Amino acid sequence: MAIPNDLSLFNSTSSPYSSPENRLNTSLAPTAPRCTDWPDVPMTTVIPVIYSVICVLGTVVNALAVCVLAHASASRRTVANTFMLNLCVSDLLFLLSLPLWAVYYSQGYNWPFGWVACKVCGALHNLNLYASIFLITSMSMDRYLAIVHPLRSQSARDPRSARIVCILVWLLACACSIPILYLRDIYHLEDLGVKACAILYPSHTWYMTLVLMKIVLAFLLPLLIISCCYCAIGTHLLADTGLVRMQHSSHSPNMPSLKSQESCSKPDRPPTPCVSPSSNGGRPLEGRGLERVLWTVAAVVLAFFLCWFPFHCVTFLGVLKSEGWLDSCLVNWTIHNLTPLTLCLGFSNSAINPVLYCFMGNHFRGRLGGLCKDLCACLKARGEDHSQKRGSFSTRLSSFSRKLSDLKDLAIVEPSGPA
Numbered sequence: 001m002a003i004p005n006d007l008s009l010f011n012s013t014s015s016p017y018s019s020p021e022n023r024l025n026t027s028l029a030p031t032a033p034r035c036t037d038w039p040d041v042p043m044t045t046v047i048p049v050i051y052s053v054i055c056v057l058g059t060v061v062n063a064l065a066v067c068v069l070a071h072a073s074a075s076r077r078t079v080a081n082t083f084m085l086n087l088c089v090s091d092l093l094f095l096l097s098l099p100l101w102a103v104y105y106s107q108g109y110n111w112p113f114g115w116v117a118c119k120v121c122g123a124l125h126n127l128n129l130y131a132s133i134f135l136i137t138s139m140s141m142d143r144y145l146a147i148v149h150p151l152r153s154q155s156a157r158d159p160r161s162a163r164i165v166c167i168l169v170w171l172l173a174c175a176c177s178i179p180i181l182y183l184r185d186i187y188h189l190e191d192l193g194v195k196a197c198a199i200l201y202p203s204h205t206w207y208m209t210l211v212l213m214k215i216v217l218a219f220l221l222p223l224l225i226i227s228c229c230y231c232a233i234g235t236h237l238l239a240d241t242g243l244v245r246m247q248h249s250s251h252s253p254n255m256p257s258l259k260s261q262e263s264c265s266k267p268d269r270p271p272t273p274c275v276s277p278s279s280n281g282g283r284p285l286e287g288r289g290l291e292r293v294l295w296t297v298a299a300v301v302l303a304f305f306l307c308w309f310p311f312h313c314v315t316f317l318g319v320l321k322s323e324g325w326l327d328s329c330l331v332n333w334t335i336h337n338l339t340p341l342t343l344c345l346g347f348s349n350s351a352i353n354p355v356l357y358c359f360m361g362n363h364f365r366g367r368l369g370g371l372c373k374d375l376c377a378c379l380k381a382r383g384e385d386h387s388q389k390r391g392s393f394s395t396r397l398s399s400f401s402r403k404l405s406d407l408k409d410l411a412i413v414e415p416s417g418p419a
Helices: 020-028 043-070 077-093 098-106 115-148 159-182 204-252 258-264 288-322 329-347 349-359 362-413
Strands: 184-189 195-198
Touching: 020 349, 043 098, 043 349, 077 115, 077 159, 077 195, 077 349, 098 115, 098 349, 115 159, 115 195, 115 288, 115 349, 159 184, 159 204, 159 362, 204 258, 204 288, 288 349, 329 349
Parallel strands: none
Antiparallel strands: 184 195
């Protein structure tokens, strides 16, 4: 049986919009000839392996992050932790559906889990796509306000406001996912002998609207906001560092007060740079502290860009093909083979997010270590308790065995009665 290498059976980057049978058949048959020199990627083996790796790693790191963030004390429930907790929950919900998609690919685009699971898993994919990017954007704006305008934003940056923003993010992500939830369904492909969980657009207008909405709202606009925020953060930190160096060169250096040092030893979120109020809006970091913050800032922007840029490029290539502006064997090969692979790269962002936002922070790693120590102590206590119970049971059993042996000896030695 020939296995199609078209993502229209999963996320539909083409534009099928005739009868149900012709829609799928048209999406599987490119108008231009296939590139015979370029072999197709074996999706039935490559994609399940990649999904399995992403699912295992992403579930582990996100579950650890959720445990640490959910068990934080009331004083540690900051704005950034609130955003991070929601981001990890969003990633976990999606990662739990990846095994079903792995089975889907391994069976040659055959969906054996039923209509409800097809709808739910498709909705979780789009919900995570929008919710995670909206939350990352919100976190970037929060960091911008905390570092560049720490005094003016202090009253607006509180956990209650962060929870309201998270609710609005989830509502907006749900609204963006409703059309996909409505359109995704199971279709039987007699020629291939499979039941595909596919997105079939009623018209070309539907296709163009939803695809362009995804490119703009889920990539271009967030990328613009994130880049502007972190560029402003980097400029602010570098400018403050240059100002401090000029002051140090013209005046004798003064040691910072103990109170200021203590305030910098307790960052309000990982891995945000430590700032304290001053006349210029915040005391800058110097040396390794500044270098680490700038590297973290660069890593956040690069991770978002590198994970999602290839997928949206291939998606836009599909838009150009649907409009008839591009049509060649190379274009068809790229859409058919690279769309699933670039989508895997985008999914990997769910495993990278906790590493960038949580595990790079010293405070988070400290709390994670403390949680692990408490867990080990609890397991050790249970093991000792179990050993004590087992030892006590063994002692009682040994004592009972000795008494039973003594009774047998008595029965043998004592006379059985008068002759």
